[in-house]
Amino acid sequence: MAKHQTDLDHVFLALGDPTRRAILERLAAGPLSVTELARPFAMALPSFMEHLKKLENAGMISSDKDGRVRTCALVPGAFAPARDWLAAQKHLWEARLDRFDAFVTQLAKDPNE
Amino acid sequence: MAKHQTDLDHVFLALGDPTRRAILERLAAGPLSVTELARPFAMALPSFMEHLKKLENAGMISSDKDGRVRTCALVPGAFAPARDWLAAQKHLWEARLDRFDAFVTQLAKDPNE
DNA sequence: GGAATAGTTAGGGATATGGCTAAACATCAA
DNA sequence: TTGATGTTTAGCCATATCCCTAACTATTCC
Structure with missing residues (x-):
């Protein structure tokens, strides 16, 4: 399988999933914590986190943990x-x-x- | 897994592979037969055809068979x-x-x- | 301290993806 | 009609994707 995925691959693949697009749409309005971000999605948290990981991996969102809360934000130019x-x-x-x-x-x- | 893939899913997923993007870039210059299209790619034909199938499935290319030659073209508005x-x-x-x-x-x- | 809250890790399962070879068609050209 | 050419089918393999539950860690609040 593809060993050397480019940025473009990651970005387009990240966009190829409705959950991830919805996450990006939500984040366009402003940063949110993981739990708040996840609230509208009928999905177990670990599954949801995988999507966040892919978005972060594609350089489309950033996240920062403060105490026990991780806040996610859209990366400008994502x-x-x-x-x-x-x-x-x-x-x-x-x-x-x-x-x-x-x-x-x-x-x-x-x-x- | 995703049961109801939307058009958008198909399009973005189609774009998430370098071979498929290269195919689209190549077709931007004009229609080509499968064999000609495939020439630059170090890949067995059946594998290559799978990519074409996905692009066609995403509505990004069209193809038409005349005799034994199938000609592929970019769909306007792809x-x-x-x-x-x-x-x-x-x-x-x-x-x-x-x-x-x-x-x-x-x-x-x-x-x- | 003990309980609630927010995330994370570990592991598993079904299906999809991206590649292959070998063999079958179908058609055109000599 | 025989051979070369251009796909197409069938079947297989390794890895990735997307989802789950159960259990764990780390904070915060009473």
């Missing part, structure tokens, strides 16, 4: 790698459309070629 | 679900920053509150 890759992809696609357009224009100008 | 979710997330985050800003401004105006 989505940048994903957005950047998608933007690059969009450019590739548009470049291709431009080439196609140029090709069609050329054809119209010079139908016998 | 990335829309991913980009939309990320954009929504960005708005949430900015709304939160705005609230924080308003709070700080209020504090500065009325320090005793």
Whole structure:
């Protein structure tokens, strides 16, 4: 299996689970403790913690323990790698459309070629 | 495990693998047959086909068989679900920053509150 | 101190993922 | 019609994922 997972892999894989996306959505409103974060989810805490671990591993959330309470927060720029890759992809696609357009224009100008 | 995978799940999970991202990058330049698509990858064809199947399943590529050749193409708007979710997330985050800003401004105006 | 609260560790189970080889089709070309 | 070409099917293996319960540790509060 994939031995060298890049940041991008981790980020996209982290986003590929509805629980984790919901966690991120919740954290967008502000930091929360693990228990508060977990409250809406019908899931045992250890399972929930695994999701947090993956998000932290992907660099998308940070967490800090104070006393017995661990507080989680969204990392600014958490989505940048994903957005950047998608933007690059969009450019590739548009470049291709431009080439196609140029090709069609050329054809119209010079139908016998 | 997740029984009801949404489109978003499929799209993000599809993007979470470097082989599949490379396939998409390659297809951005134009449609290709399976064998041509596969050429740069050091992987047995059946393994490669699994990746194609996942991309098609996620609605990101389409394919058509003519004779013995299957040609794959990027689906226009393949990335829309991913980009939309990320954009929504960005708005949430900015709304939160705005609230924080308003709070700080209020504090500065009325320090005793 | 003793009880409640917040997380963590350990271990297990079902299914999914990402890879392989070998063999089967299907079609085109000579 | 025979052989080469382009997939496709079948079946297997190792590891990862996502979920669970039970038991443990560390704090805080009365």
